[in-house]
Amino acid sequence: MTTRDPLDDVAAGIVAAARTAARREKRRAARNRMGPARVVGYVRASTEEQGDQGAGLEAQRRAITEACEARGWQLLTIREDVASGKAFSKRPGLETALASVRAGDAGALVVAKLDRLSRSVIDAAQTIELARREGWNLVALDLGVDFSTAAGTAMAQMTAVFAELERRLIGERTRAALAVKKAQGVQLGRPRELPEAVRRRIRRLRASGRTYRDIADRLNAGGVATAHGGAKWHASSVRAAEGV
Numbered sequence: 001m002t003t004r005d006p007l008d009d010v011a012a013g014i015v016a017a018a019r020t021a022a023r024r025e026k027r028r029a030a031r032n033r034m035g036p037a038r039v040v041g042y043v044r045a046s047t048e049e050q051g052d053q054g055a056g057l058e059a060q061r062r063a064i065t066e067a068c069e070a071r072g073w074q075l076l077t078i079r080e081d082v083a084s085g086k087a088f089s090k091r092p093g094l095e096t097a098l099a100s101v102r103a104g105d106a107g108a109l110v111v112a113k114l115d116r117l118s119r120s121v122i123d124a125a126q127t128i129e130l131a132r133r134e135g136w137n138l139v140a141l142d143l144g145v146d147f148s149t150a151a152g153t154a155m156a157q158m159t160a161v162f163a164e165l166e167r168r169l170i171g172e173r174t175r176a177a178l179a180v181k182k183a184q185g186v187q188l189g190r191p192r193e194l195p196e197a198v199r200r201r202i203r204r205l206r207a208s209g210r211t212y213r214d215i216a217d218r219l220n221a222g223g224v225a226t227a228h229g230g231a232k233w234h235a236s237s238v239r240a241a242e243g244v
Contacts, residue, residue: 039068039108039139041078042097044116057082060112067110067141076106098127101136108137114145114159121159121166128156194227194241202242212238 043060061078068075079093094117100106109131111117117140118124128145131138137147138156145159146152198219205215212235219233226237 037071037073037108038076038106039073039110039137040076040097040100040106041065041068041110042080042094042116043078043112044081044083044091044094046083060116063112063141064110067139073108073110075110076100101131102134104136106136108139108148110139111141113142114140125159125164128159132156193229198224199241202238206242211235212242 041061041064043057043064045056045060057080064078065075067073079097081091081093083091097109101109114124117127128138132147139146139148139152143155143159144152145156147156202215202219205218206212210218215238216233216235219238224233225231226233227241230237
């Protein structure tokens with residue numbers, strides 16, 4: 001049996017998205033003849049960046065303004081934050097900008113650089129997916145992300161691919177680190193807190209010929225908590241407790 005390469009699905013998804021974007025572009029071009037697209041801009045700089053590069057926000061504003069003028073878009077406003085880009089929390093400027101496009105007041109959110117949304121590729125990809133799902137446009141001028149064009153849609157798809165790669169790499173690094181700790185004899189997970197009296201009782205019952213299932217039933221009937229404070233014993237947890 002042949003195994004389907006996941007990259008084939010990715011490639012097929014990119015081609016399909018590009019074709020869809022091409023059809024959208026034709027429809028939007030027809031709508032644009034009735035008036036310019038309404039967009040909202042967003043700029044961000046961290047406290048450190050703004051202190052070291054006072055023109056950081058202004059440079060982003062200029063890039064957004066010039067792009068809108070070149071494309072004939074109506075720039076309603078530019079929201080801003082001076083905050084960390086690690087998460088979306090405590091960023092009122094971004095929240096207001098997203099509210100505008102999600103409510104339909106603007107058709108697109110424009111940023112000078114994708115990392116102004118978030119330094120995390122995963123978080124940025126989630127915003128791209130939100131825009132695709134809800135039908136508004138997200139434009140990142142530095143990477144060419146733009147759902148109104150076929151190439152821009154393909155770039156958005158590639159961003160999603162790299163976000164998935166980042167997720168998998170994080171998972172692999174976590175598993176590798178845990179394996180090293182386990183090999184070093186480090187106890188993983190929550191510490192065991194089973195009272196010595198319970199362990200002795202389990203060992204006595206095992207010595208008398210009781211099965212793990214029978215011991216679990218007896219402990220449950222007596223309301224004895226498990227090693228981690230759980231209310232129900234299983235044969236596997238009794239076996240683990242016996243070896244403590």
